[in-house]
Amino acid sequence: MTDKEGSISRQDEAQLIGRARSGEREALRQLVDLHNDRLFAFIWRMIRNHHDAEEICQDAFLKAFASLDTFSCDYRFSTWLFTIGYRVCLNRMRRKRPVTSDLEWSALPIEVDNDTAASLESEDATRLKEQVWAAVERLTVPQRATVLLFYRQSMGCHEIARILELPVATVKSHLHRARNRLREMLESLRDQDLEQFRNLSTRTG
Template sequence: MLTDSEKKLIDEIKRGNTNAFSELVDIYKDLVFTLSLRMLANREEAEEVAQDTFLKIFNALPKFKGDSKVSTWIYRIAYNTCLDRLRANKKSRVFKDVAEMEGIIFKDMDNALDSMIMDERNAMVNACLAQLSSEDAGLLTLFYFEDKSLIEIEKVLNTPVGVLKVRLFRARKRFAKVLEMSFKSEIFQDNG
């Protein structure tokens, strides 16, 4: 169900208020881009898919009935747009380093060290996610990084909760295996 503020925002957009649509984009752009980046593992393609997603959202708004959360509806469009792009490309996914450290100026060494550790963790998580299928990466992103419940994911992916539980369990196992291999590889390289 829509909140009052979401309903007002959607109504304003339907009336042609471009500022209201800009507000909607501002609210959801980071979430759409994060999901796209995790699924596509390519910054440029993720940016294009995010733009395509918002074009689809704008065109589909007149048909939006409001029987689900706006965020759930937007995630579904973003997820399907990513899958469409993956199908269209039919090429293997290549991991690109998400953490771009160039040009960052730190105020003190503690902040710099904390930031570097977090960037390394993010890079490792992104590298491991990039080795998974797009579906696994998307599901893990929605559940763990976007904190979506299984019921919300059910609406986004149009997949029953029971099936999602099994897919999530298997995706976690595959992610853990990839993470374990990455750690072993890193340890081997450090000791070699």
Template sequence: MSQNDDQRYIDKTINGDTRAFGVLVDRYKHMVFTLAMKIVRNKEEAEEVSQDVFIKVYQVLNTFKGGSKFSTWVYRITYNKSLDYLKKRGRSLQTSSLDDSVEYLLKVTESVLDDLEADERKNTIKEAMKELASDDSVVLTLYYFEELSLKEISKVMDLAIDTVKVRLFRSRKRLAKILERRLKTEICKNHERR
């Protein structure tokens, strides 16, 4: 759906058409829930955050000026609401440190992934991402699954573009290490069958 379609439903909502807001909710509910889940890491809490996000979006919809894509604006609200939720419960966004001394065998991982079917590959990556810290999982989800640009991610996460690039690079390396570990088992199984 295009930005013009979003703007049409935004305008209708501002003018009192609650069904138009329902269309926006339907369009973005999966995206909002997925991002909230990556941050709070609990299904029920992610559902609660998602509800809070759409309440906030509805309350401040008239402040959306179109300076960025509507999805980016909603992502930003989701990101902030998720962090607020953690803060209110005395928790913080999980972060991880990079072990620079570890070398990652990306070619091995990629060759094994190439042998997997597309859906299986996506599921394998999503399962591996559950082992990442929230900040790593969020940046990878926004970039690869939601296909946001670096500029859009920088707006959502309120970070400089260079910082987003570094996080994306480090997150990829961490994910590669997890995939390598998980896929070694797959390699062994395939080798034993031959």
């Protein structure tokens, strides 16, 4: 995963937002390019539908730009954008029935790190991956969002609490319950597979 946001300092981000507020098109473009991949990945993992995820991302950016004057530079722009994106996503999920994945894994445009790909290409690893993601999909919406933001977006509990608009203690509780549910759902894994994957994950970091 790339971390394009990490390549920009808080000061540069504040300047960029200032230019975007004045309507500078290039600043808006930079903001979109900086955050679209991360936001899209999060939304897609939440709803598992490529078309809907892109629409939600677009809505989130449009809403963010429309109310850019209300953004406080005390927070990261990504936190604010994820908050809007999560709200739009929740509204969409309430309107629609839960969807199953419409995507073939093999057809995904995938950013692959060569070393990691080599270590995870075994059949066992693929099976484990499918089991884990299937278990993640069965978590409740707040638990899933918490797990994705914590592991996938490497966010802390405080930042997750701001995005989900929940108390920090509630976020920690969601994370704790999600871990236990994942453990329960993966109980069928053989010890041998588990040990093998632990060795793989230790090697790949």
